[in-house]
Each structure stands twice: as structure tokens, then as C-alpha cells.
Amino acid sequence: MATSSSSYEIEQLQKGCYYEWMGLQAKHIANLKEALMSQQSYENDHKLVGVIVNDFQKYAEKRRELSHRSCSSYFAPSWNSSLENGLLWMGGCRPSSFIRVIYALCGSQIETQISQYLHKIDGNEKVDGLMSELTATQLAKINELHIKVIEKEDKISKKSASMQEDVADMPIAVTAYAKDLVEAGVVVEDALDKHEEGMAVLMEEADKLRVETLRKIVEVVTPVQAAEFLLAGKRLHVSLHEWGRVREERRFGCARADAVAGGAGAGTSNKTTC
């Protein structure tokens, strides 16, 4: 168990690790965009995709190391908006959502192509139809992967449910019942430490599933499709982080600023002044 001072340092390290990752995501986005625009060689795309997947694995390894020293903060991080925290599964995104991104890209591109065909338009802003060119064999493999990933997610969710239930058992529930004092005591502190350690193990399993799912997807699709998928996934992550922050700021920032400026009359605050 980490000491109080090092736990503070760990939370700072966790936050630092997250922002470092977000910085790297911005770099990845720029690289992927460039690769897709310039239509570079199969080998270059393949290399770039490999680097990005490996970077994700390295990020998961850093999280593992940091979560094993203090885990709870990963389940509702202070650096996320409520919207993002509400979307969290085991301290990150659902691996099955990677596959939903592929379906979304396929669908939107097919829709664009049909629309272009119907209107006989070949405009300049057409979306590259890479994902809509997925073969039946590729789609079957993606579907199969989707089912397997959901099964694995369910297994991890069940373990988490069981661990959450365990907190309502001995020794924690009985200690809480047996005394009026709010002091936890050594037995409860140990049990809570063990609970947090168990949750860290689950987060590690979930991170492994996230990396594994990503690896399997890029194996099924072509390097250029993989680049498109990774770009979509990363933009979704970065956008949700930003949108959540902006929504929260709009909800609370203005009202708080107004509350400071005009007392308790937050109800009359004006969005446009923010």
C-alpha cells in the first residue's frame, strides 16, 4: 500500500500520464491525417498504424503501473467531465465501441455514396470511401470479433459487480454495523486496500482487452482502412473530452461567473457572455 504522500504524487503522475497521452493523440491525429491525404505507400501506412498501436500498449502499461499503486481515481478521473465519466467502463472506453466506430464509418460512407449516386454529384468534399470498401469476409471477421469482445467485456463486468458486492460483506459491512465510530480501523483499511488492488487488476484486464481489440481490428482491415479507423477513434475520444468540458463549462461556468458578479441570481445568466 502506498503512503499518503506518494499517493498524492501518484495522482499527479496519473494526470500527467493522461495529458501526455492526449498530447500524443494530437500528434497521431496529425500523422494519420497526413497519411490519408497524401495517399502514401502500403508500407508507410502499415508502419504508422503499428507505431500507433504500440503507443497505445505503452500507455496501457504506464496506467497499469500507476493504477496498481492507487486505482480508485481511474474510475472517475478528476480530469474528465461528468459526461466522459458517465461513459467510462473499467476506467476507459468500451473495447466494443471501437467496432461501433467501424460500423459508423461504413454506414456514413455508404450513405454518402448512395446520395452522390442519386444526385449524380461528385463534389469536392466527398468522404473517402475506404471503410465502405470492407469486403464481406472482413465484415464477417469484424462481426465475429464484436461478439467475442462483448462476451469478454461481460466477464470483466461480472467480476467487477462481484467485487462491488463484496464490499457489502465481511469485514467491511460488519465493522460499519458493529460500531458507531466512523474510524475505519486496520481491518477495514486493509479490506479497502485489497478492494482497490482488485479493481486495479480488473482495469489491467480491461486495458489488455482494449489493446487486443485494436490489434485484431488492424489485422483484419487494410493499413489505409486501419489509419482511417484510428483517426476516427482518436478524434472521437478527443472530441468527447472537449465537448464534455465545454458542456460543463457552459452549464456551470456562466452560472458561477454570474453568481460571483450578481449574487445568487444565477437563473438570469446569459450564455452569450461566456
Add this chain to the structure above:
Amino acid sequence: MATSSSSYEIEQLQKGCYYEWMGLQAKHIANLKEALMSQQSYENDHKLVGVIVNDFQKYAEKRRELSHRSCSSYFAPSWNSSLENGLLWMGGCRPSSFIRVIYALCGSQIETQISQYLHKIDGNEKVDGLMSELTATQLAKINELHIKVIEKEDKISKKSASMQEDVADMPIAVTAYAKDLVEAGVVVEDALDKHEEGMAVLMEEADKLRVETLRKIVEVVTPVQAAEFLLAGKRLHVSLHEWGRVREERRFGCARADAVAGGAGAGTSNKTTC
């Protein structure tokens, strides 16, 4: 959809509603303790248990009203510690954990009785053996309820998983992919509003299951057993809230105070000064 200013007010109302509930829990704990100590009549216990279950239902109704206007904050509330937020299921405790509290009480009391029998001790601090007097029929009903509750929890968890996945689909994922701009735009804002509304409906379902489980438990056990169970559940909730807060304060409070007093040297902070 609520406006920005009223959303701020709603978050304040949600927090107020929670603290009001915690205040009521303290009152309930005192009443339950008094009832168990004074060994009052069957009717009085029955009445007290009824009042407490109804208060829980009223709290759920208030949450429903407030969550339908702004829901995300309920999934990782600012008024909880990370420990508590890591234990959350659909914005509250798992209904199955109510049943685990019963098992914990049964187990601990049976252990105490065996220990007392073995050591022929009839000490002053013995735990009241009410839950250990559950009949085989009562236990069978509780077991049956446990299985049903877990099934219902799983159904709600699956709906939540599906809603989380939906965010990675159209229109959100495609909008994020299609443009570099971080502005969400009307279509995404509407989709995120709908997502939050859907999560509010799920939280309402979860709250209903929490209330329903509580009602079914108190129907199976005697009023005095119900009083004991409610006391244990409430003490567990209040204690976890307090223990989580204290753990977080110990981890961060000291280090932060030291960081202010002595610059970045948080690593040398001393627990005993807090």
C-alpha cells in the same frame, strides 16, 4: 433540455438533495438503534421500517425529477470520494449488495454465537443474534430474491453498455471524424442530450430496483430483523462515505498542505501533522 443557468441550479439541487438524504439517514440510524435497544413492540418496529422504506422511495422520486433535467453528474458525483464513485452502479449502490449485507450479518452472528458457545462466554458486548435466527424458509426466499435481483441488474447493465456503445456510432462518431473543429454543433449536442436523457431513464429503473429490493427484503424478514438490516445498510453507506473521504484527505490533504507550505517537496510530508 435545461438551459445552462438552470443546469447549474439543478446540480446544486442534486447536491442539496443528497445531503438532505444523508441527514435523514443519520436520523434513521438513531431511530433504528433506539428501537433495537429498547426492544419495542412488533407494531412500532413495523411502523418505523415502513416509514424508512417510504423515505427511500421519496428520495428516489426526488432523484428522478432532478436526474431527468441533468443526469451525468449522478454517475460520478462531486460529493463522493473516488472510492465511493468506484463502487457506484447506475448512480447508486447495487441492489444485490442489500442482500449481501444480510448474509454478512447472518455469518458474523453465527460466528459470534459459535465463538461464545466454544468459549462459554456470554459477554456484555455480544452482537444481537437476530439475523442468525432467519428460518430456512426466509433464507430460501432471500436467496431467490438475490438471483432475481442480479438478473435485473444484468439487464440494466446491458442497456447501459448498449447506450455507451451508441455514442461511438452516428451521428457523434461521424461528426467527430468529419471535421477538425472541436465545436460539437446542434446535431451532436442533441445526440448527447438524448444520451443523457436515456441514462436518466436507466438510473430511474435502477432506483426502482433498489426500492423494490428493499421492500421485498422487509416483507420476508420480521420487523425487528428488518430494523437490524436497515441499520446495517445505512451504517455501511454512511461509513463508506466517511471512510472514502478520510482516505482521500489523508492521501491528498496532507500532501497538498505540505506542497503549499514547503514547495514541491510533497514526498516528505508527514501523516501525523494532519
